[in-house]
Amino acid sequence: MSPSHAGNDSGSVSAVTVYDLAPDCTADVVEVGTHYHATVNGVVEYGVFVDLSDAVSGLVHDSELEGDYRVGDALIVRLEEIRDNGDLGFTEVQPDDYRTEIVEQDHGATxxxxxxxxxxxxxxxxxxxxxxxxxxxxxxxxxxxxxxxxxxxxxxxxxxxxxxxxxxxxxxxxxxxxxxxxxxxxxxxxxxxxxxxxxxxxxxxxxxxxAAEPHDTEPLVEWPAFDQLRDDLAAVAKTLRRAILDGRPIRMRHHADGDGMCASVPLQLALERYIAEVNEDPDAPRHLLRRLPSKAPFYEMEDVTRDLNFALEDRERHGQKLPLLLMLDNGSTEEDTPAYRTLAEYDIPIVVVDHHHPDPEAVEPYVEEHVNPYLHGEDYRITTGMMCVELARMIDPDLTDSVRHVPAVAGLCDRSRADAMDDYLALAREAGYDEDDLDDIGEALDYVAFWLRYNDGSNLVNDVLGVDCDDRERHEELVAFLSSRAERDRDRQLDVTLSHTEHETLDNGAHLYRVDVENHAHRFTYPAPGKTTGAIHDHKVREHAGDPVITIGYGPDFAVLRSDGVRLDIPEMVTQLVEEHPGAGVSGGGHLVVGSIKFVSGRREEVIDALVEKMADANIDEELRSTLLRD
Missing domain, CATH: 2.40.50.140 (Nucleic acid-binding proteins)
Known part of the structure; x- marks a missing residue:
């Protein structure tokens, strides 16, 4: 009860207090022996019925009335009893001196x-x-x-x-x-x-x-290199939780590969759970979070125009705020900036968690948060999947048991040579996955991603990755089937391409292999050119028993690069090619040992020859040997 006072003419300290109930007051506020202003709402032979508010009424028996009344007349009554059935009994009173106190019931609720x-x-x-x-x-x-x-x-x-x-x-x-x-x-x-x-x-x-503060979780493994990133990830967790509390939709974009899905799936689950926790609408997770794969290794204009168009339609049709864009395993390079500048026209916030070599000067004017190991002197070996599993746990620690194996899958998918891989593999074994199981999951994820194309395939991908999957047997059978199909299709592609793969030995002793994946590989089927190049590369790495190997898979206007035992620094090579070959339209990037380059088709030979020259000058680095050769 939150009373406010309105005195009558008397104002005497000894005056009787008569309460005037606000219209929305209920019987919870009345007390026996207390005086109230009342209005007659009905006259019967044995008395009158009176209202104290819209919800509180009762009877003044004829024997308790001082005068005659009609409907609408006002009087002062005293509450004499509250019967077991809730009925109220009043007596009329006519005090000589009284003061009025207005009562407003506190219906406030969270x-x-x-x-x-x-x-x-x-x-x-x-x-x-x-x-x-x-x-x-x-x-x-x-x-x-x-x-x-x-x-x-x-x-x-x-x-x-x-x-x-x-x-x-x-x-x-x-x-x-x-x-x-x-x-x-x-x-x-x-x-x-x-x-x-x-x-x-x-x-x-x-x-x-x-309320947006993230949970203070213990890391899954002890890893000093990763500790530098935890404050950055906590800031992202708070930004995402605050966006949900503010009712802002989140549009999640991730690279359509194994590491990208290892990053996005646990985070999607954590965010959906948090959305459901703070929203009474059961459809809120579906309306406020959307996960979308990106085929390109950067945020394309095709993607941003689709995202922006859908966001503007949702604002117009459903009254939603414009979304927050969450970029995962993507979004750190200069190639992303045209899309970011488009979103900046609408003040759409952007958050990036990535482990590709970044261009911070280009992207940071447009992003609110940017988490990347390169910004702390680390590199691609800390994968986005590893980071996002910890990020998801900061948002919802309860999903920990279902994601213990995911960092190891992410590391194997992106060929991480991190010191912590052994610890992640041990963690996965505790969850019932050996290394072969994890390799099969990564293979199945890539296979599914190829056929899903631009569809997120949430339920299927969850079952393949084994996150939020309610049937472990189905998960294992699905992974076994999909990974075997992927291996079959990859072997079929190798049978075609290996005989067309050209070999030479570079001045630094590295084996260089080149293959035209446009003309000497099956098109529009699994594996795609990048995966085909990777399969050829892995075959040659095994063949040469640990010698340094570089593989180039090229088409009319692109080249895909893989290397083992050679520190190429592909982002730096791209920067040099742009300066040295104006008009060739060179762009691209990636990691130190994995990447892709685009160029105009008329300058293909010139760009690839220049690229090979730079590869011949690269340092041999035994630390970067393939995980395929791990004991």
Whole structure:
């Protein structure tokens, strides 16, 4: 009860206090022996029925009345009893001296408390994060410090309720808590402004900022090189949790390969769980998070125009905020900046977690957070999948048991030579996966990614990776089948391409292999040119028993590069080629030992010959030998 006072003429200390209930007060606020202002709502032979508020009424028996009354007349009554069935019995009183005290019932509730208030009238104050017009009511998604709840405002069917309200406004929604399709919503009776909105917003922001703090998790393995990244990852976790609390959709883009899926799938699961935790709408995870693969090793204009178009449509049709873009295993290079500049026109925030060689000067003007091992003096051996498993655990530690094997899969997929790989492999063995199992999972992921093309394939990919999979036997059988199909298709491709693979020995002693994957490999089927080049390279690495090997798979306007035992520094080579061959349209990048280059077709021979010259000058490095040769 939150009383406010209104004195009568007396103001005497000895005056009787008579309470005037606000219209929405319930019987919870009345007490036996207390005086109230009442209004007659019915006259019967044995007395009159009176209202104290819209929800509180009772009988003044004829024997307890001082005068005659008609409907609508006012009088003062004293509550004499509250019967077992809830009926109220009053006596009329006519005090000589009284003062009036207005009573407003506190219906205030947080979103987190609504589960215990079904059927009750409540006030929820918060920020409107989405307004969606249905064929019936207008649905306002309202967030306070504890969560987000849909509030249904009713006008004529399909007509916008409370048209003066906009996304971002603060308001107090008053209504009844009901269950709709199994979830909670407030059926709105009225909307009120909040007192001191600047203070309310500041308090709300502080509370949300505190709620967005990530969990302080212990790392899966002890690894000093990785420790440098943990603060950066914690900042990303907080940014993502805050975006969810703010009702901002997240659009997740990841490289369509094994490491990209090892990064995105655990993070998708963690974010979906957190969205469900703070939203009463069961469809919120589907509406607020979308995972999408990117075929190119950078954020293409084709991808950004699609993403932006869908985001603008969702804002127009569903009243959503524009999304946050989350780039995984991609997004660190100058090639990403045209797409980023497009999003900057709409103030769309961008977060990047990647382990490809970055161009920080190019991308950091456009990104809010950028996590990359190269920024801390490390390299690609810390894979994006390894980072994102820890990031996902900071958002939802409860998924730890289902992702213990994932960092090892990510490391094998991207040929990580990290010192911590042995620890990750041991962790996977504890979860029931030996190294052959992990290799098969990586192979199956690449195979599925090829056929899914631009589809995320969430349920299938989860089953293949073994994350949030409810049937371990199905997972194992699926991986065995898909990996065997991938091996069959890869062997078929090798049978075609190996006889067309040209060999030479470079001045530094490295074996160089070249193959035209455009004309001497099956097209439009698995494996793609990059994977085909990798398969040829692995075959030659085994054949040469640890000697340094470089493989180039090329087409009319591209080349895919693989190396073992040679420190190529592909990003630096690309930079040099751009300067030395103007007009060749050179672009590309990757890791020190894996990458790709594009150029105009008319300058192909010139660019590849220059590339080979640089390879011949590269240093031999035994540390970079293939994981295929690991004991």
């Amino acid at each position: 979103v987190a408390e609504l589960g215990d208030a079904v059927g009750d009238t409540v006030h929820v104050a918060g920020e409107i994060v989405q307004i969606r017009q249905t064929g019936g009511p207008t649905i306002f998604q309202v967030r306070d410090a504890t969560g987000v709840v849909p509030c249904a405002g009713f006008e004529e069917a399909g007509v916008r309720a409370y048209p003066d309200l906009d996304v971002g406004d603060l308001a107090r929604f008053v209504g009844t808590v009901e269950r709709h399709d199994g979830s909670l919503q407030i059926e709105v009776e009225r909307v009120e402004s909040v007192d001191d909105p600047e203070s309310v917003r500041a308090d709300l922001d502080d509370a949300l900022d505190e």
